[in-house]
Amino acid sequence: MTAHRTGTREEWLSARLELLEAEKELTRRSDELARRRQELPWVRIDKEYRFESDEGTVSLPDLFAGRSQLIVYHFMFGPEYTAGCPSCSAVADGFDGSVVHLAHHDVTLCAVSQAPLARLSRYKERMGWSFPWVSTAGGDFAYDFKTSHTREQWESGAVDYNFRTVDFRPPEGVEAPFLDEIAASVGTDWATYRQEGPGVSAFVRDGGEVYHTYSAYERGVDALWGMYQWLDRAPLGRNENGWRRHDEYDSTPEPAAPARHSCCG
Template sequence: MTSHTTGTRDDWLTARLSLLSREKELTRQSDELAAARQALPWVRIDKTYRFDTETGSATLADLFGGRSQLLVYHFMFGPDWKAGCPSCSAIADGFDGFAIHLAHHDVALWCVSRAPIEKLAAYKKRMGWHFPWASAHDGDFNFDFNVSFTEEQQRDGSIEYNYAKNRHAMDQKDPPETVKQGAADVGTTAPAYSLDRPGLSVFAMQDGDVYHTYSAYSRGLDSLWGMYQWLDRAPKGRNETGNWWKRHDEYPD
């Protein structure tokens, strides 16, 4: 017998209608937040960023592909890593499905990482993905948009991520268990793993100029996890202890 609260259909309907009222309010708040995001001031990008892509060198403006809006997912894949981040991989599993719809709504979607393009292309082939992925291996792009950091920042605790400064330097000899596990998952050291974080950066192009319009990090990316939107509606919710997910080709049959 279930340990969860049970009741009649009428009990359920009463509770469901109460919840529906709260869901509608959350939807209205979400609409208001979306409008507030779109109302943020734009910041013109005067720096020239160059990327390596599977079709050659490209600028930030080139990534728009003739569209006026660009979404960049900062995929955690450091230069010396053997594989991409499993969490980013879980998010990216949904990109192919909706990228074509975004493209037909004047929005380009790209992933950007610091790993060399050869590694990105090989991992993309392994995962069976088709969305475009660029390497910012030799540039400042990831650093300027606060998803990659230097070893000096790591040592002195001056990393700023998700609009807050990390005032504590990481213990190089005994890093947190979550960092150790993350490093093991991608085949690198804990210090090297900690130099890259996930994020979303958004850009607009107008009259030939590129503008930065929005960025989000950490749990600000929650809504991009397609699987979480489904789990939040499942009877047991996320029901998780630690990072339970794997790359989609690593689950047992």
């Protein structure tokens, strides 16, 4: 017999209607937050950023692809990675099909990573994705938008990420096999892996200028994880069991494991 609370259909409906009011309030609050995002002051981009793309070296304005709005997903694929972050890969599975729809709403969605373009292209082909993906290797873009950090910053324990100072180093003397497992999945150690972080940044072109309008990190990108929205509506919730690349799952799903936090917060 289940240990979860059970009840009659009438009891369920009463509880569901009570929850519905809370859900409606959350929807209204979400609409308000979206409005406030759009009211943030725009910051003009004066720096000339360069990226390597399938069309050659391009600028930040080029990434707009003729549209007025640009959303960049900061994909965790560092210069020393041998493969993309599994969690970012799961996110990308979800947004790959959104690119065409966003384009028809005057928004270009593009992924940006530190790894060389050739490595990104091979991985993109392996995953079967079609979204635009450029390399910022050797440039400042990822550092300026706080998704990449130097080894010195990491070792100092003072990384500027998610609008605060963070120490990503595991506690001294504490073994963290889950962190080692994540790092090994991209062919690095934890110190190298966590020099990158997930994030999303938005830009707009107006009057011939490019402006930065918004950035979010860690759980600020939760809403972009399509799987989380489904799991939040499943009976047992997220049941954080980590993520794999879609071509690495067994044909038969594994049983649920004890909850643990994902690598991306």
